[in-house]
Amino acid sequence: MENVVNCPPCAGRSSIHLRFPIGSASERKENPVTLKDVAQQAGVSTSTASRYLRGQLNVQPETAARIDDAVAAIGYKVASPSHGATPGMSTVAMVLPDLTNPFFAALAEECTDLAAARGIVILIAISGTHGERESSLSQLFASNDTIDAIIYVGMNRSNDRLAKAVADGLPVVVIDEEIDLELAVDTITVDNYGGAYQATSYLIQLGHTRIAHVAGPQGLSTTQERLRGYLDALTDAGLHADPDLVRHGPYTEQFGASTFPYLTRPGNAPSAAFVGSDIVAVGMLGAAELHGISIPEDLSVVGCDGIRVGQWLRPKLTTLEQPIHGLAQAALDTVSRRITERRSSPAVSTIDHAKTVLPLHLVIRGSAATVPGTGDVLDQR
Secondary structure, X not given: OEEXXXXXXXXXXXXXXXXXXXXXXXXXXXXXXXXXXHHHHHOOOHHHHHHHHOOOOOOOHHHHHHHHHHHHHHOOOOOOHHHOOOOOOEEEEEEEOOOOOHHHHHHHHHHHHHHHOOOEEEEXXXXXXXXXXXXXXXXXXXXXXXXXXXXXXXXXXXXXXXXXXHHOOOOEEEEOOOOOOOOOOEEEEEOHHHHHHHHHHHHHHOOOXXXXXXXXXOOOHHHHHHHHHHHHHHHHOOOOOOHHHEEEOOOOHHHHHHOHXXXXXXXXXXOEEEEOOHHHHHHHHHHOHXXXXXXXXXXXXXXXXXXXXXXXXXXXXXXXXXXXXXXXXXXXXXXXXXXXXXXXXXXXXXXXXXXXXXOOEEEOOOOOOOOOOOHHHHHOO
């Protein structure tokens, strides 16, 4: 089951409203005592009190006694299990940049499918790639006692509120883009450098010497690593890296379609392009004919992500395929382990956080071709 949660800046998207056990109007009048009052009386955090009373956290016997005594002393009415989370179930928030990019949609789908088999409910929230919205969503989920962990897919290198959630002990797993939090955090990503090096080397093997790189937003870890792999592949092949052939922009079809005026300037046109995102490559293939460009005859294109639509394009898109299942599997393995660990002890984890790096796989289709006249050279390699 996939639920969608939207903060106010995301209004306009469909959503499922979460219901929390607040009781009837008459009950609230009779019982104005809040969970926060219980926590203050017991000398624990609100989150600890909440998770203990929901059966999701084991605490020291003396701590349990303080919470139980506080509930009895101030008359707090504990919600029945039917109104709270299902016993044994966990709720994980997943923050995504958008769902219009098929890569993020496929990742969300894979995570929700794997989570369901583990008794985990995934709540999906869309940040729209905005840093402030990423931060607001992080704060929203970190302050919600029904959220057991966050799977975070961001598009910015910093997020102070997410850092605070990590510092407070909330399990957080970062997928795809690495983030600077000062504190260690579990990260699941791919070998962007190795993949870019492989894709660029493949184009070089096809005989291309002027290869453009249509890159993602500057500052992102994926952009930096793919650019580094592209440049090193050129250098290792003895080719000049022309800075005029590197274009940065958002991961959108529109950006891809807008690159041709820069890539088709007389005397500067490349014969191939390594594109940092399949969705950008889709825009390029769609706009090529409008600019008199035939792919792959005039321009060979290699993308990155392996989105499903790539195999239905004409020509079919050669691409670096992301291990969607592997990313989701690693994320859910880590989240499950962290939730279990936290429920066994309210203290901040002392287990080392890990960085998992998965390989990209080059899928050769029809959008990249040999430069005419280089066949004999390639046969000798």
